[in-house]
């Protein structure tokens with residue numbers, strides 16, 4: 001296994017081992033969380049009893065493949081622990097998420113969770129957030145939302161499908177604008193301004209969950225923990 005994959009596996013497995021019997025577990029989206037699901041699956045076959053709440057169609061399909069029983073937020077509105085990935089993490093544990101276009105549901109699950117465990121490899125750590133910020137918008141509002149985000153200093157690209165012509169359509173039926181801002185000096189302020197725009201469902205900046213967040217940084221030889 002390549003070093004980066006090994007680092008992701010260490011982070012995912014560590015997070016899965018934090019899960020205790022009887023817990024409801026938020027299941028994030030992406031390759032690092034898949035390792036957590038792999039380990040949860042092993043633990044389930046050894047007798048662990050949990051229920052998962054998936055954050056995307058992808059997470060739901062993978063959880064079913066791994067034999068992880070699922071529930072919904074309607075039936076289980078409090079989540080004991082949510083395990084999710086991130087695209088960038090700064091020293092204050094502020095995040096950019098949404099490469100997988102799942103950040104709106106991921107935010108809902110993170111909000112409902114008592115504890116948020118973010119699993120990343122070391123390449124995701126940065127001093128200042130600077131990756132493009134994914135913004136989910138309703139198609140009806142895409143032009144106006146784009147103009148408003150450009151007024152905030154963003155440079156937006158409509159995310160296009162791979163093996164599908166035209167825009168990526170999210171699990172909620174919306175589109176994604178990937179918005180570059182360069183170095184983001186005040187992530188919480190920018191997050192609030194974007195999320196307040198009409199027609200915007202949510203952006204990939206996550207700065208409000210720091211106090212309940214643990215970041216598990218996978219390394220080739222183990223993990224390192226960052227907490228709020």
Ligand code: 5RP
Nearest residue numbers: 030031032085098099100102
């Ligand atoms: C999906 C996400 C993912 O959690 C994030 O992109 C990390 O993915 P990976 O673990 O594959 O690097 O935010 O919307």
